[in-house]
């Protein structure tokens with residue numbers, strides 16, 4: 042009571058607002074102050090890294106009061122908070138987007154200019170936190186951006202990996218992985234919260250006992266414990282005061298050494314304990330599929346989920362809310378099955394530690410969780426060996442058994458005598474070595490389950506979760522993915538953003554569906570000219586970058602045909618490659634052939650253990666090596682493998698694309714989100730009816746989309762009836778020639794063995810129907826070439842694609858999550874002094 046509330050509030054508000062004073066002079070002063078007070082450097086000897094840090098802290102300072110105010114509101118005002126649980130958050134570089142969202146870009150540019158520093162050069166210094174593999178992790182980051190921008194109270198919970206996704210070098214055409222040391226210079230974007238920490242148990246055994254009230258209790262006697270410490274990253278909304286938090290957990294040893302009375306043996310044991318404990322959050326698994334049987338991975342999952350749930354329970358206490366109301370205060374989204382052990386962990390916390398009944402705990406758990414599925418690929422569905430889980434998480438397995446027993450009782454009541462359904466739906470796969478099916482755990486423990494594109498959500502109900510969809514039809518829904526227009530238009534394509542402002546006013550910036558009005562001007566000659574100018578500049582920038590990195594000279598007048606994404610057989614980079622070879626052969630045969638000059642650009646990482654994907658990279662490099670040198674074709678054909686594709690490189694790549702390659706085997710790509718980033722930036726899509734391509738085509742109109750290939754139904758039917766790749770080979774000479782030239786060693790410096798595994802796979806199995814779709818793909822590429830020749834038509838189609846991309850804003854997706862799943866609402870954060 043000694044503290045005068047009003048004066049505290051006034052002080053807080055004045056701190057919040059003072060740093061806001063929209064003056065370049067203040068900004069400049071703050072940068073210099075941070076340079077001296079945080080970096081201990083004077084301007085005359087400061088390195089660009091010092092300036093970057095000083096600038097970053099200056100920007101961060103402008104977020105902190107908003108952050109404190111946002112978090113305070115959530116705690117005190119009993120609002121419902123959306124918690125996004127994800128093993129990955131691929132947030133990308135932070136300085137640029139924070140400047141944009143705070144509206145400080147111009148001020149910062151001018152201030153740095155006065156200090157003799159170029160803002161773009163400083164932006165380029167930032168190491169991005171690569172805390173994700175690809176689409177799934179980037180989606181989580183886009184959703185955090187939208188949640189903050191829509192002023193929805195939200196917390197992201199994840200892992201603070203010391204090493205994120207590896208950096209990719211290309212050496213002699215092969216991928217070489219380098220450790221990602223993103224923390225080596227420190228990061229200004231996290232605030233360590235040593236006071237916010239929890240203990241997480243592993244191993245040991247359970248025992249039953251009776252407490253003083255005579256209740257039967259279960260105690261988990263762990264073999265060891267690990268401490269999780271909160272590292273907070275602020276997530277600033279676009280031009281609003283809301284600043285949410287991404288809370289990442291770092292693992293530490295529980296015991297600090299007691300230097301006073303250690304003996305040598307204890308000391309080394311303690312050191313070892315520390316090493317083992319800190320290993321938990323050491324490195325991101327670089328696969329987009331689960332690696333079977335990796336103890337450390339399961340430990341990571343349980344570690345961050347347990348910390349997150351303990352944190353949520355603590356927040357209930359802070360706000361004096363009884364635990365019974367947990368589901369009214371939190372909605373927890375499971376980003377795929379990686380955090381799905383949360384279902385059992387919340388049960389454990391509520392029953393063992395908060396002493397709730399099973400029924401009450403289960404009701405809370407089901408109302409709290411919802412589950413997003415991101416894949417139908419059978420090899421990507423997560424299971425854990427039961428013995429492994431039993432040894433690591435004995436109490437959780439008991440709880441999973443109990444959940445399963447009660448659930449299967451329900452199944453038996455609904456489907457009497459149908460033991461087939463019981464076996465299929467069980468949380469435990471009893472065939473062979475017993476496994477826990479994490480998708481089943483997530484589905485049973487959630488009140489909503491969603492797929493990530495309309496087609497994907499349908500297929501989910503028809504295939505892997507069909508029994509569940511039949512039993513709980515109202516549990517299933519679709520939420521098509523989205524991407525943030527802040528990062529993927531405003532920040533990375535400022536030229537386009539300006540043109541959109543000039544053409545439409547600024548309303549599109551907070552409501553992307555407003556881009557629709559652009560379609561009315563699609564034939565407008567002045568707009569088309571300005572449109573082309575923006576695109577030309579973006580392409581020139583990418584061409585220059587490619588020149589610097591790879592030494593390949595790319596004329597910006599060529600069509601930029603781009604496929605950037607993880608390298609995977611189902612994504613079919615090799616289909617693209619085969620078509621390039623075939624085009625190359627036609628051009629050699631007929632030098633007068635009238636096709637659009639094209640630059641094919643690839644980028645993407647292969648999982649380190651995925652040999653076929655690595656071979657695909659080698660093939661593309663090999664084609665590039667041959668094609669780019671050949672005087673017969675080099676003016677009309679270029680091939681580039683752009684190394685180390687990541688969020689930062691995406692900024693320069695998406696805005697420069699004329700054509701976006703979305704050519705996965707129908708039914709295999711859950712959604713895709715790169716397809717949306719390309720579309721927003723005015724690229725046309727060549728694609729199959731897969732994932733969100735279906736909806737992209739619906740929005741753009743069939744005339745503005747290059748469609749080819751079999752449908753998901755046709756794919757399934759062909760595979761049912763026995764697919765024979767040889768059949769397609771016999772029918773297509775161009776295809777035979779392309780494969781033959783690979784076999785002859787043309788793209789492997791004469792080595793005929795190098796690509797044998799890839800060729801054998803295509804010729805004998807071709808699991809993703811590359812050969813079956815080749816002819817239609819090549820024919821479609823022909824139509825692309827023809828369309829390119831008509832400049833006005835292409836510009837019109839490009840404008841219409843951007844115009845119709847509003848539906849793919851992550852704001853739309855987040856609004857759907859809020860309304861249909863989370864029941865959360867916006868809360869305005871007010872910073873004005875009382």
Ligand code: Z2T
Pocket residue numbers: 174175176177178180328329330377415416421493522710711712713714732
């Ligand atoms: C991933 O990025 C995706 C799915 C996964 O399934 C795992 C990872 Cl790491 C377990 C991708 C999908 O492949 C892609 O289609 C989708 O757009 C993206 O998730 C976001 O939903």
